[in-house]
Amino acid sequence: xxxxxxxxxxxxxxxxxVIYQKDITAEDILITPTKKExxxxxxxxxxxxxxxxxxxxxxxxxxxxxxxxxxxxxSSVSATEIVQGFLNISLSPSFWSSALDEMVSDPDYxxxxxxxxxxxxxxxxxxxxxxxHLGHIRNILLGWASYKMLKASGHDVSRVQIVNDRGIAIxxxxxxxxxxxxxxxxxxxxxxxxxxxxxxxxxxxxxxLKEYTAWQQTDTSKEIFDNRNEKELSEAEFFKSYKNHYFxxxxxxxxxxxxxxLKWEAHDPVTIQLWKKMNAWVYAxxxxxxxxxxxxxxxxxxxxxxxxxxxxxVEEGLKRKVFYQKGDGSIWVxxxxxxxxxxxxxxxxxxxxxxxxDLGTAQKRFEEFGAERMVYVVGDEQNYHFxxxxxxxxxxxxxxxKGLHHLSYGMVELPEGKMKSxxxxxxxxxxxxxxxxxxxxxxxxxxxxxDPEVIxxxxxxxxxxxxxxxxxxxxxxFDPKASxxxxxxxxxxxxxxxxxxxxxxxxxxxxxxxxxxxxxxxDEKLLLxxxxxxSQVIDSxxxxxxxxxxxxxxxxxxxxxxxxxxxxxxxxxxxxxxMAFRLKxxxxxxxxxxxxMDLLGIEMPERM
RNA sequence: GGCUCCGUAGCUCAAUUGGAUAGAGCAACGCUCUUCUAAAGCGUAGGUUACUGGUUCGAACCCAGUCGGAGUCACCA
Numbered sequence: 001x002x003x004x005x006x007x008x009x010x011x012x013x014x015x016x017x018v019i020y021q022k023d024i025t026a027e028d029i030l031i032t033p034t035k036k037e038x039x040x041x042x043x044x045x046x047x048x049x050x051x052x053x054x055x056x057x058x059x060x061x062x063x064x065x066x067x068x069x070x071x072x073x074x075s076s077v078s079a080t081e082i083v084q085g086f087l088n089i090s091l092s093p094s095f096w097s098s099a100l101d102e103m104v105s106d107p108d109y110x111x112x113x114x115x116x117x118x119x120x121x122x123x124x125x126x127x128x129x130x131x132x133h134l135g136h137i138r139n140i141l142l143g144w145a146s147y148k149m150l151k152a153s154g155h156d157v158s159r160v161q162i163v164n165d166r167g168i169a170i171x172x173x174x175x176x177x178x179x180x181x182x183x184x185x186x187x188x189x190x191x192x193x194x195x196x197x198x199x200x201x202x203x204x205x206x207x208x209l210k211e212y213t214a215w216q217q218t219d220t221s222k223e224i225f226d227n228r229n230e231k232e233l234s235e236a237e238f239f240k241s242y243k244n245h246y247f248x249x250x251x252x253x254x255x256x257x258x259x260x261x262l263k264w265e266a267h268d269p270v271t272i273q274l275w276k277k278m279n280a281w282v283y284a285x286x287x288x289x290x291x292x293x294x295x296x297x298x299x300x301x302x303x304x305x306x307x308x309x310x311x312x313x314v315e316e317g318l319k320r321k322v323f324y325q326k327g328d329g330s331i332w333v334x335x336x337x338x339x340x341x342x343x344x345x346x347x348x349x350x351x352x353x354x355x356x357x358d359l360g361t362a363q364k365r366f367e368e369f370g371a372e373r374m375v376y377v378v379g380d381e382q383n384y385h386f387x388x389x390x391x392x393x394x395x396x397x398x399x400x401x402k403g404l405h406h407l408s409y410g411m412v413e414l415p416e417g418k419m420k421s422x423x424x425x426x427x428x429x430x431x432x433x434x435x436x437x438x439x440x441x442x443x444x445x446x447x448x449x450x451d452p453e454v455i456x457x458x459x460x461x462x463x464x465x466x467x468x469x470x471x472x473x474x475x476x477x478f479d480p481k482a483s484x485x486x487x488x489x490x491x492x493x494x495x496x497x498x499x500x501x502x503x504x505x506x507x508x509x510x511x512x513x514x515x516x517x518x519x520x521x522x523d524e525k526l527l528l529x530x531x532x533x534x535s536q537v538i539d540s541x542x543x544x545x546x547x548x549x550x551x552x553x554x555x556x557x558x559x560x561x562x563x564x565x566x567x568x569x570x571x572x573x574x575x576x577x578x579m580a581f582r583l584k585x586x587x588x589x590x591x592x593x594x595x596x597m598d599l600l601g602i603e604m605p606e607r608m
Numbered sequence: 609g610g611c612u613c614c615g616u617a618g619c620u621c622a623a624u625u626g627g628a629u630a631g632a633g634c635a636a637c638g639c640u641c642u643u644c645u646a647a648a649g650c651g652u653a654g655g656u657u658a659c660u661g662g663u664u665c666g667a668a669c670c671c672a673g674u675c676g677g678a679g680u681c682a683c684c685a
Contacts, residue, residue, distance in 0.1 A: 032624060045627060047665060057665075085665085086628060127685080164685070303685090330683070339611090347683050354685055383612070384680055410614085411678080418678095443647070458647085470621065474614075475678070482620065482634070486647050489621080489633040496647050504644045533624085540624080552622065552632095559632080566640095566649045608647070 015067035020053050039081050040088030057085030093519035096528045112539035114154045121147045123377035124161040128282045129169040130198035134412050134427040141468050143377040144295045145547035148599040162301040171260040173197050176204035194285025208253050309360025314345045338391040366400045373403035380408040407545045410475035436463045439484035454605040461491030461602045468600050469551040497558035498604045501590035515581035523564050554596045
């Protein structure tokens with residue numbers, strides 16, 4: 001428990017004072033869980049004290065071990081061992097036995113507790129022109145886990161997403177559907193509605209490419225190619241890089257799409273109606289996917305509502321000389337002092353950019369939620385943007401400036417390389433979910449059960465655990481084959497540990513026996529030690545916004561339990577006291593697994 | 609090219625934030641089910657932590673350089 005750690009710390013401090021007449025603080029002391037291959041529960045590393053005390057580590061360890069043995073409360077220390085300056089402290093069986101009772105009497109022992117703050121977590125934030133994909137899944141799982149663990153730590157957390165429902169992308173889907181759709185609907189052709197909209201986006205790109213390829217044969221095109229600046233570019237390379245320019249200048253389809261966007265901005269009723277229809281399809285589809293993933297939101301922001309926000313802040317900042325205006329009328333902020341550059345906030349024509357909108361949205365959220373902290377779960381390609389945004393809000397002096405955090409995550413890649421929508425190598429979220437559920441169902445049928453609810457839990461656990469176990473800052477390789485693996489370091493492995501516990505508990509029924517006098521063995525002490533570290537693990541995960549720490553913790557616990565299960569019999573224990581103790585222990589382990597996995601959005605089945 | 613991040617077993621990932629002999633899973637090869645669920649357990653094999661130097665009692669982790677990869681450097685989002 002954290003109490004015993006603090007106790008060892010205090011005794012060490014007073015010990016140093018008594019023995020060496022020197023004052024040290026808790027920061028000078030390093031206590032870690034003892035490595036498995038050594039005897040002990042906690043280790044005091046004495047090297048850090050050696051310099052301060054002008055003594056050899058060995059010497060310090062010897063003296064302190066005596067002092068700790070005699071002064072640690074209620075003689076909890078059963079033995080100490082010194083190995084090359086590492087002072088290993090073994091706590092007594094009775095200490096661990098009462099630690100178990102403490103866990104039983106305090107159902108919150110596993111959570112850290114903090115003074116509550118209002119925190120807002122933004123995640124998912126999709127575009128509305130195509131379905132969710134694998135990258136969104138990583139985002140969503142990170143966001144959800146952040147929400148859960150912040151909440152478990154006592155905070156008041158709200159979940160939001162900003163839906164990018166406007167702009168040229170959705171206009172492409174709208175245009176393709178109205179040109180070629182012939183009145184088709186998701187219902188009429190039996191397709192999931194967000195996929196339906198995505199199909200029209202793909203159709204647009206296809207038609208556009210056709211048009212572009214044809215244009216490349218024209219004289220205009222040939223002339224442009226011959227007069228290109230970068231002579232070293234091949235024809236293919238040149239036209240690849242020229243595509244965007246073509247879209248904005250020569251393309252007929254591009255012109256139509258841009259006209260549609262203008263009509264939308266002018267509130268043209270027909271366009272708005274079409275836009276609403278297509279977005280409604282997308283939202284219905286997203287809703288299904290979110291439901292499968294088990295996530296929900298407290299509030300949705302729509303870019304169509306927020307894209308004009310932030311202008312007043314820019315005006316205000318200009319007045320207060322935090323921002324400045326250029327000769328052409330555009331407004332900028334100078335972030336060179338923070339090691340960044342100059343950033344545009346408002347175009348010369350008075351229209352806003354992404355930055356303007358983010359400025360306004362943060363302000364709005366602060367007003368609506370009173371959030372002291374705001375967490376943005378967004379991919380690491382936007383690291384610079386958020387650095388600039390936060391620096392800017394800091395320069396502006398907003399009251400929420402210090403609580404802003406970008407939970408940045410690396411791209412998800414396939415074994416063959418990056419996912420590219422153009423090359424059709426994007427892993428669709430719904431497809432992926434279907435594949436893991438199929439895999440779980442196949443495995444279940446071999447084991448002769450077919451409870452769909454259990455299969456769902458197993459499949460989703462496999463997928464979720466596979467993704468959240470990886471440190472979010474790193475790019476990860478997603479191997480679809482490995483993700484549906486149900487053996488080894490996986491979600492189902494952890495579920496199986498839980499299920500084995502439930503099976504024993506069911507058989508044990510209402511057995512009520514006392515374990516007075518029972519002394520836990522080495523395996524049981526290790527399990528209790530792991531459980532006692534749970535709240536600190538979660539605390540680290542919260543501090544670092546890193547759910548992977550929890551995934552690793554629970555996996556280690558499940559692994560240890562599987563071994564214990566193999567070696568030690570609970571229901572056929574050598575004594576009633578042993579059985580009573582073990583029943584209590586495994587119940588706590590089961591609850592711990594369930595609680596910690598719930599923080600990652602992973603559910604436990606009762607049987608599998 | 610500037611800035612930022614990354615490089616650990618064949619593959620996918622860890623390593624308690626500078627601590628002990630760098631650990632797991634997958635893949636490979638052995639062994640263990642009339643036993644509380646074998647989606648499990650045990651064992652074998654696999655490493656110059658990209659490379660070179662430095663800092664110190666101690667470096668995968670900090671510093672410098674080199675090599676390799678990614679992101680970003682829009683009046684896009």
